[in-house]
Amino acid sequence: MSNFINKNICKLIFFTFLVFYLSVGYYFTQILKIYHNDAIARTALAFFTIFGRDPHLAAIGFVWQPFLSLVEIPLILVLRPFGLMMMAGPAITAIFGALSALLIYKIGLLVNPQGKLSSFIISLLFGINPLILLYSSIGTSEAVFLFSLIISSYFFVKWFYKMNQLDFLQASFFMSFSFWSRYESVPAIIAFILLLVIQLIFKRIKYKKIESALILFILPFSFSVGFW
Numbered sequence: 001m002s003n004f005i006n007k008n009i010c011k012l013i014f015f016t017f018l019v020f021y022l023s024v025g026y027y028f029t030q031i032l033k034i035y036h037n038d039a040i041a042r043t044a045l046a047f048f049t050i051f052g053r054d055p056h057l058a059a060i061g062f063v064w065q066p067f068l069s070l071v072e073i074p075l076i077l078v079l080r081p082f083g084l085m086m087m088a089g090p091a092i093t094a095i096f097g098a099l100s101a102l103l104i105y106k107i108g109l110l111v112n113p114q115g116k117l118s119s120f121i122i123s124l125l126f127g128i129n130p131l132i133l134l135y136s137s138i139g140t141s142e143a144v145f146l147f148s149l150i151i152s153s154y155f156f157v158k159w160f161y162k163m164n165q166l167d168f169l170q171a172s173f174f175m176s177f178s179f180w181s182r183y184e185s186v187p188a189i190i191a192f193i194l195l196l197v198i199q200l201i202f203k204r205i206k207y208k209k210i211e212s213a214l215i216l217f218i219l220p221f222s223f224s225v226g227f228w
Contacts, residue, residue, distance in 0.1 A: 005116075006116065009116065010105065010106070013124075014099065014101070014102045017094075017127045018094055018095060018098040020127075021090070021094035022094045025090025025138060025139065026090070028137060028138055029087055029090060030084070034138075035086065036139065038140045038141060039089045039090075039140050042069045042072065042139065042141060043069070045064075045069040046070070046072040046088065048060075064141070065179065065182065065228070067141075067180040068092060068139075068144055071092055079091075088139070089139020089140070092144070093135065093136050093144065096143045096144050096147040097132065097143050097147075098136070100132070100146055100147045101123050101127035103147075103150045104122060104126045104127075105119045105120060107119075107150075107153065110158055111157065144181040145178055145184065145185065148178030148185070149178060151174045152171045152172075152174040152175045152178065153171075154171075155167045155168070155170040155171035155174065156195070156196075159171060160199060168213070168217070171192075172220045175189050175221050176221040177224070179221065179228065180224065193214065196213065196217060197214070200213060
């Protein structure tokens with residue numbers, strides 16, 4: 001019964017914020033005609049990739065990370081005939097913003113399994129924060145970057161309590177994924193590494209195991225940076 005209620009709360013959080021962010025995004029882009037420079041740039045790169053004078057994947061550009069532009073391509077194909085092409089970015093960030101709010105709730109449950117109400121309230125406060133609302137509604141890459149950090153934190157906290165190697169690997173993977181949205185992922189992973197070292201020292205883990213854990217955590221991110 002508790003698991004059923006928890007699943008329904010998760011669905012409620014995700015779909016409520018998804019509709020909320022999409023509505024705000026539509027109001028900004030289609031009614032007020034307000035666009036963010038970064039959002040326009042990401043959508044433009046996706047547009048040039050499929051509708052440019054010489055359509056090719058390299059038109060995605062190699063200055064800013066390509067993830068947001070790449071996932072906008074299918075939406076541009078669908079929305080362009082309806083005159084809603086500029087909603088491609090807000091639609092993607094609305095999904096990631098809603099997922100971020102959901103993950104905040106789930107992190108709360110990891111820390112306090114009996115605190116469904118408090119976790120729900122914290123998730124709502126997070127979701128309606130003006131800065132989170134802005135980034136999740138206007139199509140900028142910050143929403144994807146924030147999601148990457150939060151889901152990495154979720155698996156990191158989960159690993160902290162259960163010491164499951166799979167959770168550790170997933171935290172590492174999503175940190176490597178964060179690089180494909182923002183360059184700020186570099187200082188972010190440094191902070192994660194410091195937290196990891198403090199955690200392992202706190203648990204009195206041997207030096208060799210700390211070294212292997214650091215290598216395991218850093219390697220996917222290093223590969224991601226090197227591949228880019």
